[in-house]
Amino acid sequence: MKSTTIIDVAKKAQVSVATVSRVVNGNYPVKEATKKKVLEAIKDLEYIPNIQARELNTQHSSIIGIIVPSLFNTFFAEVVSGIESFATSSGYSLLLTYTKDDPICEKECMNELLMRNVSGIINISPNTERVDSSFFDQMASRIPLVFINSYIKRPAISYVYNDERIGTKIALEHLVSLGHQNICFVRGERSDSYEFKEDVYIEFMKKMGCYNPENIINVSAGNSIDTVELTAKKIVEFLPNRKDVTAFFCCNDLMGVGAVNACRRLNLKIPEDISIMGYDNVSLSHFIEPKLTTMDQNMMTLGWTAASLLMEKIASDNKTSRQVVLQNTLVLRDTTGPCKTNK
Structure with a gap:
């Protein structure tokens, strides 16, 4: 069976091929009545536009590139969704690349x-802490670029990110409201996110007069399988010698699940014996x-907003940039409760 062409649509709608092309590509204004006729003809004939032809006409690819540091933390999958x-x-469709959280690989992907x-x-x-900012500046001058959850700002790049400083403070305040003072901080290596959270944790605990550098645990790979x-192994080694610790703040939900x-391995009841706070609110957490119990990182909203910002940059020929800041919210579930010493 012969496939429907743009010529067939033009004949049925009684318009020129150029008019059909304008409706399909959206690159020139068309009268509403004419546009309606063309769209009805497209529907009746079940016409599927040729993507390559459309790209030639609009001088835009219909593909956007996505870069993720890990495939093992569902946070990234939910953002991509x-x-x-x-x-x-x-x-638009997506072309996904994966950096394994390696700065050299990230540059290669871009x-x-x-x-x-x-x-x-x-x-x-x-990887703004391990990739020279001049590289990102150069890329941003050549192609529309949007960063999600980056804390280094460049004028030619659009950003959407969560205010994790405030989110971390909210999480710690929740634990303190339950009577916890000896709170252990669990993080991974090499991440702006972990660094900012740790800075807030240290400042917060010092104000309480409860800061102990030995209460910071680095599990190394924070977003791996x-x-x-x-x-789990780090905490099993840590806890038997630190009976005073009553709560854990974990920098993401993978670490929270590990805690x-x-x-469980130490036969401790949660939250009766110890409280655990995660961060992200990925599907695994419930x-x-x-x-x-965790902090919601707005994954779907992060992704949706980033795509919207990218469309703005594409439409403006990469002449506009904007920043959007989202707020984390506390999600109360079953792993936090009153401090045992206060019961």
């Missing part, structure tokens, strides 16, 4: 996406038992 929901409704002529790039949790087990597993 938000990007995809907005991008597809705007006529260059690869540029060579593939994508219309723009969204970089989730970029091994994060849960690495965290839950560790306490699948485990007990369900993890």
